[in-house]
Amino acid sequence: MLSFFEVIVLTFFALLPISNPFSTIPLYLSLTRGHTKEWSNQQALKACFFMAGILLVFLWSGAIIIEFFGISIPAIRVAGGIIIMQVGFSMLSPKGNSQEISDEAKAESKRKDDIAFTPLAMPSLSGPGSISVVISMAAGSDNLTGYFAISTGILVVVFVAWLAMRGAPFISKVLGVTGLDALTRIMGFILICIAFQFVFDGLGGYFASERFMEPLLNAISLNAN
Incomplete structure (x- = not known):
């Protein structure tokens, strides 16, 4: 059984690479260019409040969602691992992140008075990958x-x-485009490792479950008789 502090650390290192706020920096600077520092800081704070709200809602309602749809915990872990894996591989690609905002969306955001919820909080900081991590942790x-x-x-x-x-x-200014790109690639590699662990844990949980073992045991019992 993990301690309270160990769960905090595990959550931090599982969620930080896929949320990857450092990859949001170019988007944030692009959308706030030409605005006052006060407005930009306000949007950053609001985006973080929205991010927290989205992830906490999915965390605390995760069990209800799982039970309502009849989804097993191993299935959640495997599905979450696949989503995280896809994001991780895209972060290693020179073409960029799969959660990158389209040019049309960026142009629309520049005309908006508020960019905190979208595109900053959703999907940049708390997209499908982050949500899948949170639901998977809730299931465990x-x-x-x-x-x-x-x-x-x-x-x-x-x-x-x-x-x-x-x-x-x-x-x-310190990292530059090259530094931010390198940091994103490192986060992508960490994500892929986490994704494989999610998939292995999910498959291991399924193979050890009654749903998988019961038919085998019944077959063995019939053959023995």
Whole structure:
């Protein structure tokens, strides 16, 4: 059984690479160019509040969603692993992230008075990959302490996202395009490793479950008789 602090750390390192707030820096700078610093900082803060809200809602309602649709925990882990794997491979590709915002969406966002919810919070900071991680972690937790620990880990990632956007001009100047690209690729590699672990855990859980073992045991029992 993992401790409260260990669950926080696990959540942080599982969610940070796929949320990858550093890859949002170019988008944030592009959409806030020409606006006041006060407005830009306000959008960053609102985006983080939306990000926290989206992920926490899916965390605390994850069990209800799983039970309503009759989805098994191994299936959630395998599906989440595949989604995360796809995002990870796209981050290793020179063509960029699969969650990259289209030029049309960017142009529309520049005309909006508020860019916090979309495209910053959704899908950039809390897209399908982040949501799948949160639901998978919710499926693996069976007590309130675990849920509170995961929630704390989510909030730590949100805080990092806020720091990244607040310091976006400085980070972009220091790292440059090449540095941000290299950081994104490193995050992509970590994501692929996490994705494979999710898939292996899901398959292992299925092969060890009664749903898989019962038909085999019945067949063995019939052959023995």
